[in-house]
Structure formats: C-alpha cells, structure tokens
Amino acid sequence: MLITKYGTIQPIYEIGKIAKKYGVPFHTDAVQAIGSIRIDVEELGIDLLSMSAHKFYGPKGTGVLYVKKGIPFENLIHGGGQENGKRAGTENVAGIVGTGKAIYNAYSHFEEKNKKIQSLRDYYIEQIMQQIPTARLNGDRRKRLPGNANFSFGTITGADLVKALNKEEICTSSGSACSSGFVRPSHVLVAMGLNKREVETALRVTIGKNNTKDEIDQAVRCIRRYVENESENRVSN
Numbered sequence: 001m002l003i004t005k006y007g008t009i010q011p012i013y014e015i016g017k018i019a020k021k022y023g024v025p026f027h028t029d030a031v032q033a034i035g036s037i038r039i040d041v042e043e044l045g046i047d048l049l050s051m052s053a054h055k056f057y058g059p060k061g062t063g064v065l066y067v068k069k070g071i072p073f074e075n076l077i078h079g080g081g082q083e084n085g086k087r088a089g090t091e092n093v094a095g096i097v098g099t100g101k102a103i104y105n106a107y108s109h110f111e112e113k114n115k116k117i118q119s120l121r122d123y124y125i126e127q128i129m130q131q132i133p134t135a136r137l138n139g140d141r142r143k144r145l146p147g148n149a150n151f152s153f154g155t156i157t158g159a160d161l162v163k164a165l166n167k168e169e170i171c172t173s174s175g176s177a178c179s180s181g182f183v184r185p186s187h188v189l190v191a192m193g194l195n196k197r198e199v200e201t202a203l204r205v206t207i208g209k210n211n212t213k214d215e216i217d218q219a220v221r222c223i224r225r226y227v228e229n230e231s232e233n234r235v236s237n
Contacts, residue, residue, distance in 0.1 A: 008139035009037065016045025025071055031055055035106035036114065036145045047071045053095070057209075058102030062095035113209050118146040120207045120216055125149050127220045132227055138189060138202060147207035152198040153223070156230035161203050164226045170219050173204045 012028060019026040027048040030039060035056030041049055048071060053062040067073065067086070080088035106113075128135050128151055138150040153161070158174030165172050189199045205219065 008144050009033075012044050012046070019047075020045050032145060032148070035103065036147065038107075038110070041066060041068070048073070053099040053102055056102050056106040059095045059098040062092060062099050064099060114146045117207055117209060117211075120211055120213065121147050121149055123213065124205065124207065124216045124220065127216070128223070131220060131224050135227075136194075136198060138192065138194065138198075148204070149207075150202060150204045152194060152202045153227045154197060154201050155227055157200050158203045160230075161201075161223070161226055165219070165222055168218075168222050170222060172219075173206075174202060 016026050025047045026045060027050070028044075028046045030049050031052045032055065033039060034051040039046075039049070046066075047068045049066040051064045051066075053064070054060040073086075075086060075088070077088045082088055082091060125137060125141075128149075129137070132153065134154050136152045136154070138152060156164075162172050162174050186199055186202070189202060194202070203223070207216070
C-alpha cells in the first residue's frame with residue numbers, strides 16, 4: 001500500500017487496522033513519504049515499510065526495508081548470512097551511512113523545511129490555477145505531500161511537456177518513475193476519475209528544499225507558454 005500517490009496522502013492508519021483485524025501482514029511503500037511527513041510504524045500498524053534514500057537527499061541506489069520483529073518473509077537473495085540472514089551480499093557501508101545521515105538531516109529541521117516547501121507548493125498551485133484556468137489539480141488540495149503538485153492541462157501531453165520543459169532546464173515528470181517505461185495511462189489517475197485526455201496531459205512537479213520562488217515563477221511561465229501554444233496550434237489546425 002502506498003502512503004502517497006500523486007501527492008495525496010492515503011489513510012494508512014485505517015487501512016492498517018483492517019489488515020490487522022484479518023491477520024494480514026501490512027506492507028507500506030513509503031518512498032514518497034519519508035522525509036516529507038512523520039511516520040510512526042507502531043501507531044500506523046505497519047509491519048513492513050520500504051524507502052529509497054534519494055527521496056530525502058541520500059545516496060542514489062540505496063534503499064531500506066523495515067521489517068517488524070516476528071514478520072516472516074522469503075529472501076530474494078540467498079547465500080550469505082548478511083543482514084541477519086535476510087539479504088545475502090556484502091553491505092554497502094557508504095550507502096548505509098549516507099542514508100542514515102540523510103534521514104537524520106531530513107527530520108532534524110523537519111518543520112522549518114516543510115513549511116518553506118509547502119509555501120512554494122501552494123504558490124505554484126495558485127499561480128497555475130490563476131494563469132491557466134483550464135488546468136485541473138489532481139488529488140486533494142490540502143491533504144497532500146508538502147512539495148507535490150500534479151495537474152492535467154488538457155492540451156499538450158504530459159510527455160511532450162516534460163521534453164519541452166527539460167530544454168528550459170526544468171525537471172518534471174508525466175508519471176511515476178516506477179512506470180516511466182510504460183505508455184499505458186496511469187491506473188491511479190484513472191481510478192481517481194480522470195478521463196483519457198486528462199490522464200495523458202498530466203504533469204507532476206516536485207518542489208525541493210533548494211527551490212526558490214523565482215524558479216516557481218519561471219516554471220509557471222514556461223508551462224503556460226507551452227500549454228497556450230498547443231491550444232493555438234489546435235485551433236489553427
């Protein structure tokens with residue numbers, strides 16, 4: 001179960017209670033959430049939780065799996081006794097230390113960092129909605145990750161918009177990194193009630209701790225220009 005998807009925070013506590021009631025081990029994909037929201041595995045009833053260090057400014061290629069004591073699972077890699085027999089292979093010591101330091105830093109200045117990021121996110125959402133009236137915000141307006149905003153623009157496809165913005169040195173995404181190699185529409189956006197065109201024209205922007213208001217303004221100007229150009233092209237054709 002994802003803690004968040006397209007920015008919207010899921011009711012993990014309620015889902016965990018249902019899983020516990022029926023004796024079902026509860027695994028949570030917290031890749032997007034770690035460092036952005038506070039998570040108490042005991043309070044939320046989480047049995048297994050996975051995270052990725054790069055999401056909270058740690059070393060890329062390093063992940064963590066939390067396993068509650070007493071929860072059995074089958075190893076994917078066998079052969080050695082490393083990680084208490086749970087994963088064979090020499091430990092990536094540098095990655096482990098880097099991850100530990102990164103998550104420590106993420107929660108050492110948690111409130112201050114998230115207040116800034118959330119302020120920039122809200123500003124971005126407001127500017128998009130004011131300057132591009134046809135844009136649709138996907139997901140809950142408030143109950144979402146501090147730095148995440150996903151919009152459908154209705155004209156230019158998300159993939160084309162990503163390419164165009166990349167030329168402006170603005171990094172965005174038209175879907176999750178997990179499904180970037182697939183051309184089929186996001187099943188999550190479909191389940192949220194979006195039609196085919198809204199799914200195809202969706203764009204995700206993630207704001208980080210080093211972003212500025214000027215960068216938000218630049219991104220909004222570029223998005224607006226490409227969306228309006230595509231609209232004009234459609235009319236002229």
